[in-house]
Each structure stands twice: as C-alpha cells, then as structure tokens.
Amino acid sequence: EDKVVQSPLSLVVHEGDTVTLNCSYEVTNFRSLLWYKQEKKAPTFLFMLTSSGIEKKSGRLSSILDKKELFSILNITATQTGDSAVYLCAVEGGSQGNLIFGKGTKLSVKP
Amino acid sequence: EAEVAQSPRYKITEKSQAVAFWCDPISGHATLYWYRQILGQGPELLVQFQDESVVDDSQLPKDRFSAERLKGVDSTLKIQPAELGDSAMYLCASSLAASGAYEQYFGPGTRLTVT
Numbered sequence: 001e002d003k004v005v006q007s008p009l010s011l012v013v014h015e016g017d018t019v020t021l022n023c024s025y026e027v028t029n030f031r032s033l034l035w036y037k038q039e040k041k042a043p044t045f046l047f048m049l050t051s052s053g054i055e056k057k058s059g060r061l062s063s064i065l066d067k068k069e070l071f072s073i074l075n076i077t078a079t080q081t082g083d084s085a086v087y088l089c090a091v092e093g094g095s096q097g098n099l100i101f102g103k104g105t106k107l108s109v110k111p
Numbered sequence: 112e113a114e115v116a117q118s119p120r121y122k123i124t125e126k127s128q129a130v131a132f133w134c135d136p137i138s139g140h141a142t143l144y145w146y147r148q149i150l151g152q153g154p155e156l157l158v159q160f161q162d163e164s165v166v167d168d169s170q171l172p173k174d175r176f177s178a179e180r181l182k183g184v185d186s187t188l189k190i191q192p193a194e195l196g197d198s199a200m201y202l203c204a205s206s207l208a209a210s211g212a213y214e215q216y217f218g219p220g221t222r223l224t225v226t
Binding site for chain 2: 045
C-alpha cells in the first residue's frame with residue numbers, strides 16, 4: 001500500500017529557531033513530491049521536487065529530496081509566528097498517479 | 112490572481128439529509144479534484160475529472176456520494192444521505208493538466224458538520 005509518513009506530527013518552537021520537517025514515502029510509480037502549507041483553510045503550494053539532491057529554496061524555506069532513501073526534508077530558518085501552520089507532504093504516484101498526502105506536521109511558533 | 116471558488120464555506124446538516132457542494136476551478140484548468148480532509152489527517156482524493164470525464168473515483172463511496180462536471184468547468188459533489196462520519200473539510204483543487212509538472216491549486220474548502 002502506498003503511504004507517506006511525516007514526522008514529527010507536531011512541533012513547538014520559539015521565534016528565531018530553525019526547524020526541520022521530515023517526509024518519508026513508499027509510493028509506486030513516483031513522479032514528484034510536493035510540500036504544502038495549510039493554515040486554517042486550503043493548502044497553499046510551497047515546493048515541487050522531482051530530482052534528488054537539488055535544493056529548492058524560497059526565502060527562509062528550503063527543501064530537498066532523496067529518491068534513493070525515499071525521503072524529503074523541509075527546512076525553515078529564523079522561524080516567525082506567521083510560520084505556524086500544518087505542513088503537508090504529498091507524493092504524486094501510485095497506480096492512478098494521484099497525490100497521496102501525509103498526515104501533516106503541525107508547527108507552532110511561539111513569540 | 113485566479114482562485115478556485117467553493118461554496119458554501121460551511122454547512123451543517125442532520126444525518127440522512129442530502130448535501131451538495133460546488134466548485135469553480137481556475138479558468139482553463141482541465142483537471143479538477145475533490146478531496147476529503149478529516150481533522151488531523153491529510154487530504155484524501157475522492158474523485159478526479161479530466162474535462163467532463165471521471166478519471167479516478169476509486170475512493171468515492173458511490174453508495175452515497177456522487178460527483179459531476181457536466182460541461183467540463185464547474186463541478187458538484189453530492190452526499191445523500193449524509194452520515195455522522197462524513198463530517199470533514201471538502202476541498203476542491205484544479206490544475207492545468209493531470210501531470211507531475213503542474214501544481215494543484217486548492218479552493219478554500221467546505222467544512223461539513225453532520226449532526
């Protein structure tokens with residue numbers, strides 16, 4: 001069965017800290033891995049990763065994929081209270097080529 | 112900036128009643144998805160459309176759920192009869208095409224509470 005596992009499930013840090021969120025997967029017919037940020041409404045797109053070892057970066061956020069070890073990490077440096085959200089990892093693949101989501105990591109950034 | 116529109120944003124219904132949700136994707140997006148997200152879980156795909164055709168509805172509980180996209184633009188998801196376990200956020204997403212090269216854009220969702 002295809003699955004995406006995120007860890008930790010929740011995390012509390014203070015402003016200025018650096019955090020690393022993990023996503024491991026066992027998905028057949030892998031096509032891509034995506035990270036989303038979800039506040040109180042719909043997920044918003046952060047990154048799409050298709051190749052191993054190539055870091056994607058956007059401001060204080062960065063992500064990298066390891067297709068050999070089947071995982072990805074999302075780094076957030078100098079965290080701010082506005083980073084508080086659920087971060088979802090999704091892998092496109094499986095028999096239907098759909099997005100398979102993990103349960104998410106709930107990040108809380110305290111002032 | 113173009114967005115995926117959904118309505119209603121919130122719906123409270125009693126079990127055994129019928130409910131319907133509407134989604135209008137970003138203009139030009141051929142692929143439309145309906146997801147269900149239970150609190151504390153990631154979204155799970157219910158149905159995927161390519162234009163007006165269903166591409167994947169393997170996870171749709173067809174005894175009570177139905178979805179249509181008659182003109183290949185907006186879409187309706189219906190539940191009849193609703194059950195307590197259907198309480199969840201129903202998300203609609205769209206993309207230019209059904210491929211790993213195109214990101215999915217999500218609408219604001221409809222939060223359903225079944226009492």
